[in-house]
Amino acid sequence: MKIENDLGYIDISRKAVADIAGDAAMGCYGLVGMAHQRGRDGFIEILKKEHSNKGVGVKIDDDGKLIIDLYVIVEQAIKISVVAENIISAVKYCVEKQTSLKVKRITVNVVSVRI
Amino acid sequence: MKIKKIDGALLKKMFEYGAKNLEIFKKTVDELNVFPVPDGDTGTNMSLTFSHSVGELEKLDNDQLYAVAKTASSGALIGARGNSGVILSQLLRGLAEGCKGRETLDVEGLARVVRAAADAAYKAVMKPTEGDHPHRGPDDGGIRRRPL
Numbered sequence: 016m017k018i019e020n021d022l023g024y025i026d027i028s029r030k031a032v033a034d035i036a037g038d039a040a041m042g043c044y045g046l047v048g049m050a051h052q053r054g055r056d057g058f059i060e061i062l063k064k065e066h067s068n069k070g071v072g073v074k075i076d077d078d079g080k081l082i083i084d085l086y087v088i089v090e091q092a093i094k095i096s097v098v099a100e101n102i103i104s105a106v107k108y109c110v111e112k113q114t115s116l117k118v119k120r121i122t123v124n125v126v127s128v129r130i
Numbered sequence: 131m132k133i134k135k136i137d138g139a140l141l142k143k144m145f146e147y148g149a150k151n152l153e154i155f156k157k158t159v160d161e162l163n164v165f166p167v168p169d170g171d172t173g174t175n176m177s178l179t180f181s182h183s184v185g186e187l188e189k190l191d192n193d194q195l196y197a198v199a200k201t202a203s204s205g206a207l208i209g210a211r212g213n214s215g216v217i218l219s220q221l222l223r224g225l226a227e228g229c230k231g232r233e234t235l236d237v238e239g240l241a242r243v244v245r246a247a248a249d250a251a252y253k254a255v256m257k258p259t260e261g262d263h264p265h266r267g268p269d270d271g272g273i274r275r276r277p278l
Contacts, residue, residue: 092207092220094216
């Protein structure tokens with residue numbers, strides 16, 4: 016993802032965005048882990064904190080906006096819809112504040128509930 | 131008059147007055163809101179969650195301690211709004227778990243229950259952030275650090 020100015024450009028990799036998004040999501044209350052984005056059918060691989068970016072998919076839209084998918088594991092006996100809303104607002108806020116890129120869409124996939 | 135024990139009826143009143151108090155001071159709590167998104171709605175969210183919880187309590191015609199705590203907990207779970215509401219619902223869930231099998235709460239019982247609430251609230255977060263809700267949450271007067 017490139018941001019150009021008079022002297023050159025700034026290149027922010029998708030991994031960097033995924034790192035920021037993963038970190039923001041993990042700070043949200045109710046989220047207890049991130050899962051590997053390819054592990055949706057069958058095994059769920061719970062990621063360690065430092066690999067949380069693997070639970071985040073980042074795509075860039077034609078108009079240069081970000082589309083973020085998160086694969087999360089939440090705590091039991093908690094209102095999942097509210098936790099997901101909190102994650103969305105926290106991720107949007109952190110990513111937009113830190114990268115100054117615009118976020119178009121965030122999808123939270125709740126892959127598991129910790130019991 | 132000194133109160134030495136908390137029973138279900140008193141706990142119910144505590145929830146009702148607590149909710150009213152929070153309603154009065156929600157603006158102050160709103161201003162504390164800096165994390166994760168500084169949108170200044172912590173007090174409002176928490177107050178709405180608590181009011182929903184108390185609304186459920188009003189429908190309850192049972193003054194048993196566990197029934198009161200359990201109803202408050204499920205009311206907060208259903209009515210949870212925002213990060214602080216979710217945290218509050220977890221605190222109340224821990225509180226209700228702690229009240230299981232008790233008719234009244236004495237000093238030690240209250241400390242245990244508050245500790246159970248704090249432990250439950252801490253379990254549901256990966257990366258507790260200083261200044262986020264559980265840290266401002268229950269204070270059991272240092273008993274947390276001593277084995278009971």
